[in-house]
Amino acid sequence: MIWNIVSDSSCDLRMGDFKSERVRFETVPLRLQVGDREFLDNDALEVPELLAAMAAEKAASSTACPSPAAFAKAFEKGDRTICFTISANLSGTYNAALLGRDMVLEEHPEKQVCVIDSKATAGAMVLLIRRAKELMEADTKDDFEGICNQLRVYQAALRTCFTLENFDNLIKNGRMRPLVGTLLHTLGIHVIADATPQGTIHVADKARGESKTYRAITALMKDSKDCVGAEVVISHCENLVSALKLKEQILADLPVKSVDIIPCRGLTSFYAMEKGLIIGY
Numbered sequence: 423m424i425w426n427i428v429s430d431s432s433c434d435l436r437m438g439d440f441k442s443e444r445v446r447f448e449t450v451p452l453r454l455q456v457g458d459r460e461f462l463d464n465d466a467l468e469v470p471e472l473l474a475a476m477a478a479e480k481a482a483s484s485t486a487c488p489s490p491a492a493f494a495k496a497f498e499k500g501d502r503t504i505c506f507t508i509s510a511n512l513s514g515t516y517n518a519a520l521l522g523r524d525m526v527l528e529e530h531p532e533k534q535v536c537v538i539d540s541k542a543t544a545g546a547m548v549l550l551i552r553r554a555k556e557l558m559e560a561d562t563k564d565d566f567e568g569i570c571n572q573l574r575v576y577q578a579a580l581r582t583c584f585t586l587e588n589f590d591n592l593i594k595n596g597r598m599r600p601l602v603g604t605l606l607h608t609l610g611i612h613v614i615a616d617a618t619p620q621g622t623i624h625v626a627d628k629a630r631g632e633s634k635t636y637r638a639i640t641a642l643m644k645d646s647k648d649c650v651g652a653e654v655v656i657s658h659c660e661n662l663v664s665a666l667k668l669k670e671q672i673l674a675d676l677p678v679k680s681v682d683i684i685p686c687r688g689l690t691s692f693y694a695m696e697k698g699l700i701i702g703y
Contacts, residue, residue: 425558426500430488430515431463432508432689433547434657434700438465440551445558447551448496452515452689453486463688469660472688473696485692487515493522497535502566504558504573505537506550508689509621512543536570541621542582544690545655545702548682550577552653581646582702583616583626585635588695614638616646636668640675643703649676657700659686665699678703 425444429435431451440447454461454472457479461472476483497503505523510516516539523535540547553576557569612635614627626642629635643649654672658665662683669681686694694700 423502423564424500425561426497426503427551427554427558428493428496428500428503428505428519429547429551430507430513430519430689431687432513432515432543433506433551434544434655434684434687434690435548435551436465436687440555442555442559445555446500447555448499450488450492450496450519452488452513454483454688454692455486456483457481461688467688469686469688469691472691473660476692476695483692485513485689487513487518490518490521490525493519494525497522497526497533498530501533503533503535504554504570505535506540506547506554507537508543508547509541509617510539511541511621512623534566536566536573538570538573538577539621540577540580541619542580542617542702544582544584544657544686544700545684546577546580546582546617547702548655548684549580549653549702578619579647580702581616581643582700583614583639583642583646584694584698584700585612585614585639586694587612587697614642616642632664632667636671637675639668639701640671643672643701644676647703649678649703652676652678652703654678654681654701654703656681656683657686657690657694657702658683659691659694659696659698661697661699664697668699668701672701 427447431449451463456475507516519537615625627638629638656665665683
């Protein structure tokens with residue numbers, strides 16, 4: 423019996439970093455269109471190359487979710503599959519995964535496939551994948567539905583917030599006026615936002631300078647949930663130095679269990695842009 427975890431590539435976890443003797447893991451890549459170039463968000467994608475292409479391109483760039491067939495191909499490789507997707511309010515990926523599930527079950531009704539909307543991205547999805555792996559490896563009763571229900575409860579308790587320093591992508595996509603973006607960058611102001619329980623984005627605060635930004639983030643984390651024993655994942659877009667500083671601030675201010683740091687993949691780099699930080703907890 424093969425346990426199978428599938429995620430779209432917004433999870434920031436590389437397939438090469440996943441190790442298990444009982445559970446297989448696969449990411450289904452999104453596509454990033456920058457001018458006339460298409461980047462496939464797989465483990466081989468070079469994020470600096472993507473960012474350079476976006477900076478050089480004057481027109482707005484775009485993303486495309488995986489096809490249902492791509493998800494179906496990944497689902498077919500396991501007997502019991504749990505899939506996590508980026509928030510359905512941000513992308514059509516969740517619906518594509520549902521269609522992929524239906525395609526597989528029509529041909530293979532003996533298989534079991536559960537698709538869970540993370541209502542987030544990046545680190546929150548990493549935490550879901552890690553929890554799914556733990557539950558699958560510890561399972562002795564073939565309790566597929568029980569594991570799916572536990573993961574749904576865990577998903578509802580997770581939170582995501584992020585901070586941006588680069589607003590070029592927002593400006594090019596018409597989501598921020600150029601003057602506002604220039605002023606924010608010139609004044610060293612960081613936008614701090616979080617994900618709502620529905621999976622939409624809410625601008626929570628603004629702070630000037632690194633220290634104030636990191637303190638504002640830990641205050642937001644404290645207000646959003648009880649962080650005692652929480653696991654935290656920081657995704658950084660070419661900004662390890664700031665991620666390490668934020669980790670120190672989190673450990674100093676909050677009673678969390680652990681703070682891991684991972685680099686952004688393509689999709690999260692596309693939105694966070696250079697120096698962006700995404701926190702899942």
